Amino acid sequence: MSDLVFYYHSKLPCAAFRILETRIKEHGEHEITSTFDEFRVDQYALADSTTSRIVAIDFDNTITADPEFYMSLIDAYREGDWEPVICTLRGDMDDNLQEIRGKLHDEGIRIYTTDGRKKRAFMLHQGISVGLWIDDYFPGIIQLGSPLLLRNGIEY
Ligand SMILES: [Mg+2]
Numbered sequence: 001m002s003d004l005v006f007y008y009h010s011k012l013p014c015a016a017f018r019i020l021e022t023r024i025k026e027h028g029e030h031e032i033t034s035t036f037d038e039f040r041v042d043q044y045a046l047a048d049s050t051t052s053r054i055v056a057i058d059f060d061n062t063i064t065a066d067p068e069f070y071m072s073l074i075d076a077y078r079e080g081d082w083e084p085v086i087c088t089l090r091g092d093m094d095d096n097l098q099e100i101r102g103k104l105h106d107e108g109i110r111i112y113t114t115d116g117r118k119k120r121a122f123m124l125h126q127g128i129s130v131g132l133w134i135d136d137y138f139p140g141i142i143q144l145g146s147p148l149l150l151r152n153g154i155e156y
Contacts, residue, residue, distance in 0.1 A: 009153030014047035016132035052131035
């Protein structure tokens with residue numbers, strides 16, 4: 001699997017994005033655009049907290065779009081002292097958790113299941129700020145029109 005188009009357009013610097021950018025360049029088949037085009041973009045990298053070391057990665061149509069790439073990205077984040085976690089709109093049924101861990105070959109990664117709730121509010125409610133979101137579906141993170149989307153170049 002290959003040829004994913006990643007969107008990134010943050011008005012503030014985001015150190016976590018540099019790791020993703022490096023991994024995309026090393027990988028060689030995916031690309032990055034700063035142009036918001038829902039018909040072209042496959043995955044959105046949205047900068048959020050400037051101090052958090054957490055990178056929240058979606059599962060369906062994000063990790064599953066190229067599991068090998070994401071496994072290597074997760075390793076790269078850990079090597080750089082970031083904590084990659086999974087944040088999915090799925091519910092917390094054991095089957096879901098096992099499927100995610102199995103796909104990643106990773107028993108240790110933290111998995112947050114929001115059961116359909118907006119991810120950013122869900123994580124903040126757990127006391128967790130996220131430095132970078134990687135997701136194919138940005139409306140799952142936060143409601144349309146929010147300052148976070150504007151700050152990432154998404155005007156809705
Ligand atoms: Mg998804």
